[in-house]
Amino acid sequence: MSYRQGGNFDRQGGYNSGFQQRGGDHRGDRGSDRNFGDRGGFRDNQGGRGGRGGFGGGRGGFGGGRGGDRMGELGGHLQKPNWDLDSLPRFEKNFYAEHLDVSNRSQKDIDDFRNKHEMSVYGTDIPKPIETFDEAGFPPYVLDQIKSQGFPTPTAIQCQGWPMALSGRDMIGIAATGSGKTLSYCLPGIVHINAQPALERGDGPIVLVLAPTRELAVQIQAECSKFGASSRIRNTCVYGGVPKGQQIRDLARGSEICIATPGRLIDMLEAGKTNLRRVTYLVLDEADRMLDMGFEPQIRKIIDQIRPDRQTLMWSATWPKEVQRLAHDFLNDYIQVTVGSLELAASHNITQVVEVVSEYDKRDRLLKHLATAMEHQDTKLLVFASTKRTCDDITKYLRDDGWPALAIHGDKQQQERDWVLNEFRTGRSPIMVATDVAARGIGKYFPPKFLVLLTFKFEF
Numbered sequence: 001m002s003y004r005q006g007g008n009f010d011r012q013g014g015y016n017s018g019f020q021q022r023g024g025d026h027r028g029d030r031g032s033d034r035n036f037g038d039r040g041g042f043r044d045n046q047g048g049r050g051g052r053g054g055f056g057g058g059r060g061g062f063g064g065g066r067g068g069d070r071m072g073e074l075g076g077h078l079q080k081p082n083w084d085l086d087s088l089p090r091f092e093k094n095f096y097a098e099h100l101d102v103s104n105r106s107q108k109d110i111d112d113f114r115n116k117h118e119m120s121v122y123g124t125d126i127p128k129p130i131e132t133f134d135e136a137g138f139p140p141y142v143l144d145q146i147k148s149q150g151f152p153t154p155t156a157i158q159c160q161g162w163p164m165a166l167s168g169r170d171m172i173g174i175a176a177t178g179s180g181k182t183l184s185y186c187l188p189g190i191v192h193i194n195a196q197p198a199l200e201r202g203d204g205p206i207v208l209v210l211a212p213t214r215e216l217a218v219q220i221q222a223e224c225s226k227f228g229a230s231s232r233i234r235n236t237c238v239y240g241g242v243p244k245g246q247q248i249r250d251l252a253r254g255s256e257i258c259i260a261t262p263g264r265l266i267d268m269l270e271a272g273k274t275n276l277r278r279v280t281y282l283v284l285d286e287a288d289r290m291l292d293m294g295f296e297p298q299i300r301k302i303i304d305q306i307r308p309d310r311q312t313l314m315w316s317a318t319w320p321k322e323v324q325r326l327a328h329d330f331l332n333d334y335i336q337v338t339v340g341s342l343e344l345a346a347s348h349n350i351t352q353v354v355e356v357v358s359e360y361d362k363r364d365r366l367l368k369h370l371a372t373a374m375e376h377q378d379t380k381l382l383v384f385a386s387t388k389r390t391c392d393d394i395t396k397y398l399r400d401d402g403w404p405a406l407a408i409h410g411d412k413q414q415q416e417r418d419w420v421l422n423e424f425r426t427g428r429s430p431i432m433v434a435t436d437v438a439a440r441g442i443g444k445y446f447p448p449k450f451l452v453l454l455t456f457k458f459e460f
């Protein structure tokens, strides 16, 4: 049954009136819009405007906006300390003792394991990967927590990342989203903290995790709380868009772990609410996204405040030039593990059809593909257009022809974008026409099985 026959689309209801009539919808669904935004670019605006929901926020569409531009001046009052390594208290960062079973594996075993998990490593003296939780060498208070989660085995990034991180080396871990990177650095961080002298009054954190968004910071905090509880490790989350009072009180109380978005942390540092003198384990999570969002100047200012012989760990789902540059500037003799390909590969589950057609034939071809795709009841169809105007033109054309299409692009108000997305997500309007600002991360929220993408590259 096609949509047109089904008659469940009100052809008369114009796009705008549809939006206005149902304008309340987007509010009820704030939570899920945020989730969408979490991958698509929802971010914490440390300028004090974060947390307003929707992806992109601020200017320029999804994931758009430049977090850093507004914050260029932030941190201007922070002086880079002159570090005299000889006078700094010594600290321990190598906690790794290789398990006997791991030592007994031959180089061929190791190579086979790495190949099987599409793992490549870079650097000198890289520890062998572990294959089970027991082999990681975590103390019982951490191991018990892992086992209570019921995870069957460590993920690939954990197998290689844990020995690297536990050995105190600067490191980079690249692995796809959802591959378990958070625990890859959280658990070694907990071991690190437990080997350091207790915090004294006025001390800042020992482990600092920088993350791009408030949502992510909160997720990381949840993992730290779960796994740090058994050794009474306290944590604080510091992010923009909410009042500072509670965060200031948490910092004053003392926390071994601080998870922060860059702008708010700089605010806190400038106001003297915390300091990074005790930080010896620094994590940059989602480094690629932090740079995409323009946080580089803030990150550099923050790192200047941390003693240079710290251990630095960088985690990212991709490995673009900018991230490599940052790694080069701030990591020392680092070792790296990459799980999977560095290139964004086309998924094997997707059939790709490329048709080159003349301007004249475009509409017909679009309608033909559309009719075929919409025969499946749950189809969601996303049409990409190169410009905002084309996006609106195609939408109008489809709607005039009776198709339930809505447009989304950077010129639309945030509320309208939230509403359109929600209509698409729930299937009430299964065709969405978008500019490519909507491209990143969209698959996560719309099951690919029924997602059809049509790309219009040229003017319509």
Ligand SMILES: Nc1ncnc2c1ncn2[C@@H]1O[C@H](COP(=O)(O)OP(=O)(O)OP(=O)(O)O)[C@@H](O)[C@H]1O
Pocket: 151, 152, 153, 154, 155, 158, 175, 176, 177, 178, 179, 180, 181, 182, 183, 317
């Ligand atoms: N060994 C494991 N086995 C099964 N699940 C795991 C394991 N380790 C972590 N997880 C779970 O997998 C989920 C995703 O992990 P995590 O958020 O760390 O991924 P990520 O690699 O950081 O992804 P992203 O790039 O999206 O941040 C979490 O819910 C986590 O609890």
Ligand SMILES: [Mg+2]
Pocket: 181, 182, 285, 286
């Ligand atoms: Mg992560």
